[in-house]
Amino acid sequence: MSTRRFSHKAALTALLCLIFVALPLGAAAQTKTKIVHWQHSSPARDEMMKRLAQEFMAANPDVEVEVQVYPLAEYLNKVLVALAGGAGPDTMQVRSNWVPWLIPSGMVQPLAESLITTEELDTEFIPGPLEPLKGADGRYYGLPTDVQTVVLFYQPQLFEAVGLDGNRPPTTWQEAVEAGRRIARFGPDGQTERMGLATGGYEPVLISLMLQNGAVLWDEAEKLPRLDSKEATDALQWAADLVTVHRVEDPGFGSRWTAFRNETLGMVYAHPAMMGSFRSTHPDLEFGIVEIPAPEPGGSQTSLVTSWSLTVTSQASDPELATEWLLFVQSKESQERWFLETGELPTRFEVIQQPSLREDPLHEPIMWSLVRAVSQPWISDDVNPTIRAAWNRLRQGEAPPEVFATMQLEAVNAEKATRAERGLD
Structure with missing residues (x-):
């Protein structure tokens, strides 16, 4: 066997080995699920959401979350145009009073009941900001966010x-x-x-x-x-x-x-x-x-109570994963951080009722205001x-x-x- 022939054979073998090794990596990359999330921009909120995205991806290596932020002046119109054209994000932040008409338009999906049921939402979250997010079918189409009382x-x-x-x-x-x-x-x-x-x-x-x-x-x-x-x-x-x-x-x-x-x-x-x-x-x-x-x-x-909603759009190919992402953003631990680091108010009873908040003279009246708050009709x-x-x-x-x-x-x-x-x- 000539040296040249051996070299060609060795090169071919090496190439096949590389292809064989690379295939699982390529397949894994192709199956990585991407979630695109939209929200209107504010410095503290942008930073917090991007940190949460990094943490969610670290816990879910097969998921990629891309947070896209836009100035409020252009955001709402951008959402409307994108959803109407079928090219919107997987999850998004929208005004809560929009959800009642986004539901019949088919632009949003209900939260995955496999992860959180209607009964659990009613039990775990204060009613005021949750009310506008409920559809005629009795299911919830979002989680409250960016909540403020007076x-x-x-x-x-x-x-x-x-x-x-x-x-x-x-x-x-x-x-x-x-x-x-x-x-x-x-x-x-x-x-x-x-x-x-x-x-x-x-x-x-x-x-x-x-x-x-x-x-x-x-x-x-x-x-x-x-x-x-x-x-x-x-x-x-x-x-x-x-x-x-x-x-x-x-x-x-x-x-x-x-x-x-x-x-x-x-x-x-x-x-x-x-x-x-x-x-x-x-x-x-x-x-x-x-x-x-x-x-x-x-x-x-x-x-x-004034609030926005975190919703799963009709564009989301995996509504269960999208729901999991939003529940992570509004988990007990995340809500504690939102409040202490950005001033966004919690909506989970277990956060509102924490002694550390109820015993603080500045925080205590805020927590009570949340329990009494109602949404605009x-x-x-x-x-x-x-x-x-x-x-x-x-x-x-x-x-x-x-x-x-x-x-x-x-x-x-x-x-x-x-x-x-x-x-x-």
């Missing part, structure tokens, strides 16, 4: 400065007004130098006040908003009176967040996430947190702005009957338009 931030040092007990924040609307009037300060020309209490005309705050006051904001028979009940309009009038009658809030004073940081605002209705914001910019700022004051002694402290993103517009018109002196009638008409028209656009009528 609480009251206050500055004990300003209470003490005007002779109030800094350890006794207001528990009723009347007490809040009285404390606000004591704290508010005006210059010789009547210009505001310090505000007492502010809502900012922020829609979740205004809706929370309505709910507290006993308003039923949904006409179940008509499937439309009902904002013109006496309970709803009285609450909105109370919020406007903070500006026009009691003069504890001055929209012309500038940002309520800047005022609170500069100790020129005694109390502010806000999402709990502002705690992290205040601490990051003004670490020495002294403040307390309580549940929002009730309309009357012993009254309701119900808060509106409408699906249109254009209903809430009608409430803020009504607050603006009231504080500018327009006649309340006309303001309330216009608010109701605009809210109904907004909901009808959205339902028609989404094919729900």
Whole structure:
């Protein structure tokens, strides 16, 4: 046998060996399942989600998770276009009030019952943010995320400065007004130098006040908003009176967040996430947190819960694996990290009821607000702005009957338009 022939034979044998060895690796690479996840961008959330993806992949070597983030301004439209074209991600973050129309459109899939049943979801998660995610078939089509309630931030040092007990924040609307009037300060020309209490005309705050006051904001028979009940309009009038009658809030004073940081605002209705914001910019700022004051002694402290949903899209080829990924993102351990590292509120009872959270004076009222919180009943993103517009018109002196009638008409028209656009009528 010639050396040349032997060399050719050896080379062929070596090549076949390489192919043989490489085949299992190639086959393994080809069977690796990829999950593409979309969400709107925020620095803390982006970092946390990418860390969770790395941890999930480490525990599941045959899975690849790709987290794609987009600016909020373009995100929602991108989701709509992608889903309509059948080219969306496997899992995504969407507004919770979108889920009721995404379900009949066939753009999302229910969570895999093999991993978590409807009964388990009802038992393990607080009801407020979970409610919009339930389909007509009784199954859930998402897990709540990016959850926020409304609480009251206050500055004990300003209470003490005007002779109030800094350890006794207001528990009723009347007490809040009285404390606000004591704290508010005006210059010789009547210009505001310090505000007492502010809502900012922020829609979740205004809706929370309505709910507290006993308003039923949904006409179940008509499937439309009902904002013109006496309970709803009285609450909105109370919020406007903070500006026009009691003069504890001055929209012309500038940002309520800047005022609170500069100790020129005694109390502010806000999402709990502002705690992290205040601490990051003004670490020495002294403040307390309580549940929002009730309309009357012993009254309701119900808060509106705003939330997004983690959903499995119709594009997911393995809905069970997609569900497993989302459950990992919202596991007990993950929710603890979300809260402590980003300020996103937990939704699992076992996290909310932890002694370490219930015993913390800042965290405890937030946990209670979650248990009492309810979701908004409408699906249109254009209903809430009608409430803020009504607050603006009231504080500018327009006649309340006309303001309330216009608010109701605009809210109904907004909901009808959205339902028609989404094919729900």
